[in-house]
Amino acid sequence: MSRRPHVAALEAPASLKSLPGRLRLExxxxxxxxxxxxxxxxxxxxxxxxxxAGTRDEPPGHGGAAHFLEHxxxxxxxxxxxxxxxxxxxxxxxxxxxxxSHDATVYYFNFAADRWTEALAIEADRMANLTLDAEHxxxxxxxxxEEIAMYESEPWDALEMAVHERLxxxxxxxxxxxxxxxxxxxxxxxxxxxxxxxxxxxxNAVLVVAGDIGDDEALAAVERTLGSLPAGxxxxxxxxxxxxxxxxxxxxxxxxxxxxxxxxxxxAPHGSHPDHAPMRLAVTVLGGGRTSRxxxxxxxxxxxxxxxxxxxxxxxDASMMTIAAxxxxxxxxxxxxxxxxxxxxxxxxxxxxxxxxxxxxxxAAADWVFGHEKVHQQALSxxxxxxxxxxxxLDLHLExxxxxxSGHLLEVADRYLRPExxxxxxxxxxxx
Amino acid sequence: xxxxxxxxxxxxxEGAPVVAxxxxxxxxxxxxxxxxxxxxxxxxxxxxxxxxxxxxxAEEAEGKGMILQSSGNFESIGLSIDALAQDWELALxxxxxxxxxxxxxxxxxxxxxxxxxxxxxxxTDQPEMxxxxxxxxxxxxxxxxxxxxxxSRESLLGLTPADCAGFLRRARAHGALAAVTGVIxxxxxxxxxxxxxxxxxxxxxxxxxxxxxxGLSERRVVATEAEDQxxxxxxxxxxxxxxxxxxxxxxxxxxxxxxxxxxxxxxxRIREKEGLAYTAYAQTVAGSGLDRGxxxxxxxTSPATVEQAERGVAEEIARLVENGVEDAELEEARAYLxxxxxxxxxxxxxxxxxxxxxxxxxxxxxDFAHRKAELxxxxxxxxEHAARRHIFPDELRFTVGMPGQSEALRNRQIxxxxxT
Numbered sequence: 115m116s117r118r119p120h121v122a123a124l125e126a127p128a129s130l131k132s133l134p135g136r137l138r139l140e141x142x143x144x145x146x147x148x149x150x151x152x153x154x155x156x157x158x159x160x161x162x163x164x165x166x167a168g169t170r171d172e173p174p175g176h177g178g179a180a181h182f183l184e185h186x187x188x189x190x191x192x193x194x195x196x197x198x199x200x201x202x203x204x205x206x207x208x209x210x211x212x213x214x215s216h217d218a219t220v221y222y223f224n225f226a227a228d229r230w231t232e233a234l235a236i237e238a239d240r241m242a243n244l245t246l247d248a249e250h251x252x253x254x255x256x257x258x259x260e261e262i263a264m265y266e267s268e269p270w271d272a273l274e275m276a277v278h279e280r281l282x283x284x285x286x287x288x289x290x291x292x293x294x295x296x297x298x299x300x301x302x303x304x305x306x307x308x309x310x311x312x313x314x315x316x317x318n319a320v321l322v323v324a325g326d327i328g329d330d331e332a333l334a335a336v337e338r339t340l341g342s343l344p345a346g347x348x349x350x351x352x353x354x355x356x357x358x359x360x361x362x363x364x365x366x367x368x369x370x371x372x373x374x375x376x377x378x379x380x381x382a383p384h385g386s387h388p389d390h391a392p393m394r395l396a397v398t399v400l401g402g403g404r405t406s407r408x409x410x411x412x413x414x415x416x417x418x419x420x421x422x423x424x425x426x427x428x429x430x431d432a433s434m435m436t437i438a439a440x441x442x443x444x445x446x447x448x449x450x451x452x453x454x455x456x457x458x459x460x461x462x463x464x465x466x467x468x469x470x471x472x473x474x475x476x477x478a479a480a481d482w483v484f485g486h487e488k489v490h491q492q493a494l495s496x497x498x499x500x501x502x503x504x505x506x507x508l509d510l511h512l513e514x515x516x517x518x519x520s521g522h523l524l525e526v527a528d529r530y531l532r533p534e535x536x537x538x539x540x541x542x543x544x545x546x
Numbered sequence: 547x548x549x550x551x552x553x554x555x556x557x558x559x560e561g562a563p564v565v566a567x568x569x570x571x572x573x574x575x576x577x578x579x580x581x582x583x584x585x586x587x588x589x590x591x592x593x594x595x596x597x598x599x600x601x602x603x604a605e606e607a608e609g610k611g612m613i614l615q616s617s618g619n620f621e622s623i624g625l626s627i628d629a630l631a632q633d634w635e636l637a638l639x640x641x642x643x644x645x646x647x648x649x650x651x652x653x654x655x656x657x658x659x660x661x662x663x664x665x666x667x668x669x670t671d672q673p674e675m676x677x678x679x680x681x682x683x684x685x686x687x688x689x690x691x692x693x694x695x696x697x698s699r700e701s702l703l704g705l706t707p708a709d710c711a712g713f714l715r716r717a718r719a720h721g722a723l724a725a726v727t728g729v730i731x732x733x734x735x736x737x738x739x740x741x742x743x744x745x746x747x748x749x750x751x752x753x754x755x756x757x758x759x760x761g762l763s764e765r766r767v768v769a770t771e772a773e774d775q776x777x778x779x780x781x782x783x784x785x786x787x788x789x790x791x792x793x794x795x796x797x798x799x800x801x802x803x804x805x806x807x808x809x810x811x812x813x814x815r816i817r818e819k820e821g822l823a824y825t826a827y828a829q830t831v832a833g834s835g836l837d838r839g840x841x842x843x844x845x846x847t848s849p850a851t852v853e854q855a856e857r858g859v860a861e862e863i864a865r866l867v868e869n870g871v872e873d874a875e876l877e878e879a880r881a882y883l884x885x886x887x888x889x890x891x892x893x894x895x896x897x898x899x900x901x902x903x904x905x906x907x908x909x910x911x912x913d914f915a916h917r918k919a920e921l922x923x924x925x926x927x928x929x930e931h932a933a934r935r936h937i938f939p940d941e942l943r944f945t946v947g948m949p950g951q952s953e954a955l956r957n958r959q960i961x962x963x964x965x966t
Contacts (some may be wrong), residue, residue, distance in 0.1 A: 134562065155561040156892045188807065197818055200807030205878040207885010209806050226885055253821035260775070261824035264846050267673050267772035267949075371671035371771050373664075404604040414600070417657055420664040442664050473609045480611030484628060487562045487893040 121337060132482065132508045133492050138329050139505060142337060144345045145317025149496055149505070150332050151324035153489060159230035159325035160493040162222045163237050164501040166320075166350050167313035169216040170286040170431065176301045176309075178293015181214040182258060183306050183314075187221065188212075189250045192243035196250055199236055206232055216287050217430045218501050224490055227326040234339040237321075241314050242343050246303045255298050262292050269370050269542050270438075273377050277540035280366055281379045281434060285356040316340060318347030320500045324493035354431050355384070360536040367541045374441035375542040376450060382435040382530055385428035386503045391514030392522040393426055393530060397435060398474040399466050399523065400424040400457075402481070405473065408437065411457055418445050418453060430502050435530065447541060458531050465524045475516050482512060549750060552722035552743045555901040556736045557912075558729065559894040565634040565728035566898035569641045570624030572906065573717035576690050576837060577753035580709060582697025586659050587710040587717075588618025591625055593654035595647040600654055603644070612637065616644065620695060621835055621906070623717055628895060631729040635738060638726070642742035645722075648714065650707035659702045666696040673770035674777050674846065677947025680768045681779035684943050685840055689759035691833070719750040725901035728894035759783060759838065764943050769950040776852040777947035780859050781842035784936045787834045787907045793920045794932035795830040800879035801871055802862065803828030803843065809878075811862045812843050822855050823847040828863075830937065835907070841937055849948055856944060864939035870930040880921050887914055 124147070126139035135153030142148060172179045190196040203210045208225040210233075223233035265271040275290055282288035293301070321340070323332050359381050383389040400408050401424025412419040422439040441450050466474070486492050499507040533539070575584040592614060593600045607614040613628040625644055629637040669675045679694055686692035696702065722743060726735050761783070770777070785791060803810030804827055808818055816826040825846045831839040843863065845855040890896055891914075900912045910916045 156888055158888045158892065197808065197814065200805075200809045201878065204800070204806035204809045204882045207881045207883075209886070209889070211807070224889060226888055253818075256821035257817055257824050260822070260847060263773065263775040263848065264824055267770075267775045269671055269771075272773075373668045373671050403608045405601070405608050413661075414657075417660070420661055420668065440664070440668055442660065443667055473605070476611035477608050480613065480630070483562055483564065483611075483630075484613065484895075487564070487895070489892065 121333065126505050130505070130509050132512045133486060133495065135324070135492065136329070138333070140333060142316065142341050144341065144343055145315075146340055147320045147500060148333065148336050149320065149322045149500055150327060150329040151322065151492060151496055152327050152329050153324060153492065154326045156489065157227045157326050158224060158489055159227050159323060159327055160222060160224050160490045161230060161233040161237070162220060162322040162324070162493045162497040164320045164322075164497040165219045165313055166318045166501055167309070168214055168218045169289055169291050170354075171313060171350060172286070172289070172309070173305075175297065176305050177289045177297040178258070178291070179301050179305060179309050180219055181291050181293065182255070182298065182301060183309055184212050184214045184219050185254045185258060186246055186251065186306055187240050187244065189254060190245035190247060191240040192245070193239045194236060202232065202236070214291055216291065218498065220494070220497060222490070222493070230323070230325070231335045231339070234335060238339045238343060241316070241319075241340075244310055244314075246307050246310070248303050251303045251306065258292060258298060259295060262295065265292065269373070269375060272370065273368060273375055273540050273542045276366055276368060277377050277379045277538050278434070280364060280538045280540075281360065281381065282356055282432070284358050285354075285431070287356065287429065287431065312348040313350075315345055315347035316343050317345040318350070320497055322493045322497040322500070324496065325489040353384075356381070356432050360538060362536060363533045364538050365541070366538055367543060369545045370542050372544045372546065373443065374447045374544060376439045376441065376447070376454070377540040378437045378454065378533065378537060379540065380435045380530060380533060380537040382426055382433040384430060384432050386507060388514065389526050389529065390428065390433065391511050392518040392526045393435065394511075394515050395471075395474060395478060395518045396461065396523050396526055396531065397424045397426045398478045399470065400461065401437065402474055402477045407457055407461065408454070412439060412450065412453065416453070418442060418450050447543065451539065455533060458533065461531060462524065462527045465520045465527070467520070471520060471523070478515055549718045549748060550721040552724055552740070553905050554736055554739050554743075555725045555905060556730070556732045556739070557727045557897055557901060558732050559727045559897045560729065561893060563631040563729050564894050565629050565631045565637055565726065565730055566894040567627040567629070567637045567641050568624070568723075568725045568898045568902050569645055570622040570723045570902060571645070571714070571717040572622050572720040572723065573713075573753055574618055574622045575620040575695050576756045578690070578713060580697070580705060581690070581693060581701040582659075582662060582695075583705060583709055583713050584618035584620070584623050585695050585697070586618070586655070586662060586702065586705050587713040588616055588623035589658050589662070590650050590655060590710050591616035591623070591644045591648050593658060594649045594651045595643050596649055597643060597647065599651070607640070610636065614640070618695075620691060623714070634726070634728070634730050634735060638735070638739055638742055646745070650710045652707050655705065655707045655710060659705045662696050663699045663702040666694060666699060666702070669694070669696075671771060673772035673775065673947050676770050677768055677777040677779060677945055680766050680947070681781075681842075681945035684762045684766055684945055685781065685783055686759040687762050688757045689837065690756050691759065691837060715748070716750055716753055718748060719752045723902050723905045725898040727897040727901065756837075761943065766945045768945065768947050770947040772947065772949040774848065774949060776847055776849045776949070778845045778847065778852055778855055778859070779842060779945045780856065780863075780942050781840050782938060782941050782943055783838045784830055784841050785834060786836060786838050788909065791932040791936060792831060792834065794924055794929045795936060796883060797876065797879045797921075797924060797929050798866065798871075798933055798937070799828065799830040800882050801875050802830065802866060805879065805882050811866065812859060815858050815862055816845050816855055820854065820858065822851045822858070852946055852948075856946075860939065860942060863937065863942065867933050867937050867939055870933070871926060873926060876924075876926055876929060880924065883921055884918060887917060
């Protein structure tokens, strides 16, 4: 007979190669997935609660609802009035925050190891008893409108939003996480309540408790606090890849400021696709470090750009590879664009040799190690893996990345790094 | 005069198998004769040595998975290297090579200066940054903190390898600080580092101290490229890092608006109560170091509500000084500051930065017991005394960044013209 009849241990490795600490994965009777990552490197604990609900799950006409609800989760529940979550966090010497993406909404607390369970009480109360007072909804809407104004005023944010919208036009990934002014004005307490009711349920959530914990005690505390909440989440829309993507290199131009900024976005495979890890290695070859191909050519050698970066998102339905660069004043933007396209083509014609690849593998491995030194970062990675993919995703992704050879890289470059077959070239050009 | 011997701090930090190396010379933008000289000199440390050119340095570092950065700030120039623990000795050797054998190749110097000039232009394009710089000028002129660390386009483009070599040489007179942390053998690391940094004494003269800050007029309105957002900065100078009231001012900062979430009085009023902004915060010792830091309240709001935000900020600062703080606020702020400490000591990299900070200001910030005692000694009277001593509601200076085309800006300009 199990010691905890209402908790089921899920099949999971006792540890991950990609992260420090001892691992335990359980599921409460109400469906809440609980991952305990015991890592006593410092006397601290991070709790991360991830809901499988983001911008992609919003009902038509209410774009921005997932993010709006994230704000409202701090504005009052039965036990914690408006502002009290922050006040309690502060009084306990901790910190908290939340973020919304297209795929998920994530809440986290960082506390000293002797007081972290307060985070569970807060999460339980706002999962079950969120207030959504009309006056507070109105005031918070105003705050979000200011947030939109802030992003629109910053040249890079504004360009990124426009490019994203164009690349995934027709798919929910093309919608802004913040929503639009009109959609926000059309979204009231009942709409938010509906979204909360549909998705903010234990059977649609993943809780990670990471840090200096005893896992039995931690699991008991989770059960005590969250174990009695009712299940009942609505099924989430499954894998929905974009139906239409750009079929050629589409251009987008804005006039802003005095500096030319370029953002090239290409569709990329979703996060659990076997091509995703080799793509990450391709991104490192292009933009990882000073010796990477783009940095070396565009910045250090030819001195056309002040900086250049390459990045790859990791999403459920489809990912996006981006290359961003700021052009040196006086350099013709068209010259930078032409050279960038040449360098992408060059990756297919002249794939990296073993020495270059090995350097990139080391850079990628070091990025991983340095990017996961903190318990908070470890908790977020585990939470997102379990929410969007599965626990093995982290090890698998890193293994695939480190095992990818020149042949893999050539294949993915041929498949995905061809802007002429569909991409968005966004430019923010000087007004003058 | 001969430079003082290097100060070396070494600490074993369990956790990820990494080593963090920090090596800094204690002279920066606050002493530079040419603006931007410290920034460019710092960046040039990875651009070539007597043994290797920039390419080889980068290739060898990246081949080892090392993160190698050099930079200059207002108080120092130097290097940071993050490496796998097994490469600790190589990391130390490279740090010493880069600091002691830099050659400042002419072509790289020209590019690094040009790159910095372009960055400056890009930063000026960002409405919040443009407003922040105008605010710093308002508070600190003619002190070097009144201008961007980058200096100006003209000063940057005029910099030569000789300027960089000269700055590095004189910076050595101000002394070197080194910190090495991670999964290391403390004795072996300390011994090796002292071997590497030791050398014949060099006769160099220290830079003079910078001009004292005086500040400019009381209110500034600057035009920005923003679409529909105004940026408001309000504040005045407070104290340097070593001031005995620093900890009390930290408590006041939390009460005013730098604590967890939106708990401070300014974000609570501006964002939570009045819904005027997404970002609203306050600090009392922002940028405090060898020079005085500043009280600063920031609000990003609509041009139409900037005056309301300005009023709210001024009233909250005045209320803090006039009515003091509540016991509960003091306890919460203290708990918050103490609770943050373990999060500042989680990784080897954080420990290395903490050890450098401790040596730079001569304050044992790395000693948790000291930090705890310092905060626990503060009672309400001490905190309120510090507020009265260092926060002056009548001396607040305001800088507002307004969208260039906004009606509010046009109205303000008309009103300024009418006043003059």
